[in-house]
Amino acid sequence: MFEGRVAIVTGGTRGIGAAITEMLAKSGAHVAAGYSKGKEPAEACVARLKAEGASVSCHQGRVDDFNDCQRVVDEVLERFGRVDYLVNNAGITVDKTLRKMSNDDWHNVLNVNLSGAFHMTKAVLEHMIERGSGRIVNISSVIGETGNIGQANYSASKAGLFGFTKSAALELANKGITANVVAPGFIATEMVKAVPEAALAKVIEKIPQRRLGEPSEVARVVKFLLEDGSSYITGAVYTVNGGLDM
Amino acid sequence: MDATSTFGHSATLRSLAGRVAIVTGGSRGIGGAISRSLAADGAIVAVVGVAPDRERTAELRASLNGSAKLVHFYEADVADYPQCEAAVRNVIADHGRVDILVNNAGITKDHTIRKMTVDEWKAVLDVNLSGPFFMMKAVLEHMIERKYGRIVNISSVVGHTGNFGQSNYAAAKAGLLGLTKTVALETARAGITVNAVAPGFTATEMVKLMPQAAIDIAKSRTPQDRLGEPDEIGRVVRFLIDEGSSFITGATYDVNGGMFM
Secondary structure, three states: OOOOOEEEEOOOOOHHHHHHHHHHHHOOOEEEEEEOOOHHHHHHHHHHHHHOOOEEEEEEOOOOOHHHHHHHHHHHHHHHOOOOEEEEOOOOOOOEOOOOOOHHHHHHHHHHHHHHHHHHHHHHHHHHHHHOOEEEEEEOOHHHHHOOOOEHHHHHHHHHHHHHHHHHHHHHHHHOEEEEEEEEOOEOOHHHHOOOHHHHHHHHHHOOOOOOEOHHHHHHHHHHHHOHHHOOOOOOEEEEOOOOOO | OOOEOOOOOEOOOOOOOOOEEEEEOOOOHHHHHHHHHHHHOOOEEEEEEOOHHHHHHHHHHHHOOHHHHHEEEEEOOOOOHHHHHHHHHHHHHHHOOOOEEEEOOOOOOOEOOOOOOHHHHHHHHHHHHHHHHHHHHHHHHHHHHHOOEEEEEEOOHHHHHOOOOEHHHHHHHHHHHHHHHHHHHHHOOOOEEEEEEEEOOEOOHHHHOOOHHHHHHHHHOOOOOOOEOHHHHHHHHHHHOOHHHOOOOOOEEEEOOOOOO
């Protein structure tokens, strides 16, 4: 279905990003998976997927640095000739209550989670506009809808993606490009498993379906939005959260 | 049937063979596209409609190839609870089960509030909001017993934004979102998902009935400058009712060419 197409997935070698990379690659796309630290795990991820027949490359860069974003996009265009899909998935947490949150804690999370999406979108945009087609999916979070104690920075960055994505969608509506948000709930990844067990149990109790989601359950929503038949979907927020945002 | 990925869930949509779906108003328009999509993937589709829909369902069947035999018609006015109950009973008697319910049947009776009669208000609320409540009530015991269900309620962009001349329709479509979330909460631990799809202006008879000037305004308010196609709505419904979509519940999936709040 995605044969001949090229996707960039930031933070694409771990967690939800790795599941997105795997699903798109197994649907026939070449996936350029970005990572910032952890070169060995990134290369291991690529090697594993290649062994399963998928076409994947990994690219080091920091999405909070626009020059890195442009460099990686240029790399991908140079090596693979095109970019059809951009999935802004890279995200970090630095959880503190407001009273303890430093300016750096605030800015670091905003710079990666929100500015990173802006930087990467800007870096691919002229190419997508020239080709008259493209799909952008930004990975937000249920926390962007509801807020969360200790996550003023994270929730602001994730909520910010709603406004950013709608603006992009409006600007690109007549250029054959869609921009949408996927907002996952609590998903079984390293980021969530790092939460202490008692706290995690409390989290799960709040989820109407009483379970965490699987990364692949998020990946299939992303994949759906990237499909050719989804061209009328733009500026939308597609949640996948076991009922958590009600 | 697709193989299970290493993450434990199928990577793509799964076959609907063996599943039974009820689609209210499923003989034409968005409902017709939904019926086609589900039948194409092997589901038995029970179209629930009023008397004129019987003929329309026959036409729908005639337009399908192999999947025509999967489509059946059950007459019921969804604004009447006993008729909803009877239709569901008959579907289960004939086909053994109900896995999927798509509350798509809807009507318009447009007037500004100053000109809208109380009857016009009530008629639209009865079909577009009470209908989904009645149909969900009618299938829920069965779905809970089987610990499996997929319910999709067709709302509208107008439920988010309102629309000139549609106070009844907008109220019903917005109300459907609260109804969807509530039933989703109440059934979250029973293997049932309940979601809404909110289409923008879609190229169906309902929209074509609007005055041309209103259609032109609708298009100009759509950033993509076009109406949606029924199939574009149908595929979102198809995605949500898939077995693999089990973590999605209480959601509203918009498909509106950029015409959002």
